[in-house]
Amino acid sequence: MSRIVRFHRYGGPEVLHIEEAELPLPGRGEIRIKVKALGLNRAEALLRQGSYIETPSLPSGLGLEAAGVVESIGAGVGGFSLGDAVSVIPPQSMARWPAYGELATFPAELVVKHPPSFGWADAAALWMPYLTAYGALIDIAGIQPGDFVAITAASSSVGLAAIQIANHLGARPIAITRRSAKRQALLDHGAGDVIAAEEEDVETRLRAIAGPKAVRVVFDAIGGPLFVPLTAAMARGGLLIEYGGLSSEPTPFPLFTVLSKSLTLRGYLVHEITGDPARLDAAKTFILDGVRIGALRPAIARTFAFDDIVEAHRFLESNQQFGKVVVTV
Incomplete structure (x- = not known):
């Protein structure tokens, strides 16, 4: 069993609930991650409100950015080992690949071994911005x-x-x-x-x-x-x-x-970038090179605990933040 965040109706931050769920093992081409940190985005608030470009079936999970360690690996996946420190490139659908949870599964091509100099919060805050x-x-x-x-x-x-x-x-x-x-x-x-x-x-x-x-x-x-x-x-x-x-x-x-x-x-x-392998590879190279030389580094506005996901969403929508809101798991 794993704790995940879902909403059963559209609305404000209060519709988010932490629930226990049995998650399937990763399928072919997938990696399951033991999540250490989540990066929050305005898109997640819009999905929760029912005003995003994606309309999920309810109840729905949510979340686009995560960092953690590889917990299990599906068939056909190479280049990763259990325990690898990784971060996640935002998927096309957060309803299909929700990040908010103690465990989360993603296509292997969206999983990146993040720079060793990065802590979990920085790694979770990197890819979307x-x-x-x-x-x-x-x-x-x-x-x-x-x-x-x-x-x-x-x-x-x-x-x-x-x-x-x-x-x-x-x-x-x-x-x-x-x-x-x-x-x-x-x-x-x-x-x-x-x-x-x-x-x-x-x-x-x-x-x-x-x-x-x-x-x-x-x-x-x-x-x-x-x-x-x-x-x-x-x-x-x-x-x-x-x-x-x-x-x-x-x-x-x-x-x-x-x-x-x-x-x-x-x-x-x-x-447009994440859906095009050649353009995504060029972007990853540029960003990781910038991280290595210190030219690029996420600004973390505030960090919340996983149990405080509702408060984290309230802060996300407050316009008080300077940089990324992060949740630690």
Whole structure:
């Protein structure tokens, strides 16, 4: 028997329950992990609320990121041994491959021996933010030294990963956050500049920071009315990559700005990277190399115990965090 987290109805954090379950042994091509830590993501809150891109059958498990030790190995799997320290690349379906549990099973191709220098919390917090930022900024945008890159939701784990990746490649990250309370923390984390969207004129500040070169790449998790000042400050031929929809307000399409500047507005899911073996291998190499040299390292906002999963989800949705929320098992 193993303790797992499930929800039987959609709703707030209170619908999450820890239950005892008998889990099957890993099948062909699978690895079962004794979980040591979980990385929490907004996608899990959306699944729990019934508003995610995936609609699970109820009751459902959830969770995208985990780190732990190999507990059992299915047929046809090579390269792993019992007791190996590993972390998990987020699967396409968290309902099919839920991470929240004392034991969790994943396809072997999504299991990575994590760097020896990493503790369990860092390993559990690595793949979702860095794969998401890598796919947008490198695989799609191809950012170059000297590029100005505007990053919204900058204090999120993905936003902080994007700041690190931009710096690693010699680009200039401009962090956009709601209020100035996180300004110094973002500067300390490597942001070249910080804009508080609820306190400052975003377009004016972006134009002043980037100057004549303007902002070539926008990496946005919010949508909503912020689209107007973001696109207004972009360079001709610029690229806006949308990977979320945190705003509850309608998102306008800035038609004449897009036309006059030949802008590209592109939706993006990390599944574009994780579902393509060649692109995933390139991403893993980049991220692990960055980890080894110290250029990339997750920021942990707060750690909760497994029994406190409800409180962990409440904190996840509080917008107080700076970086990743982690649960230890």
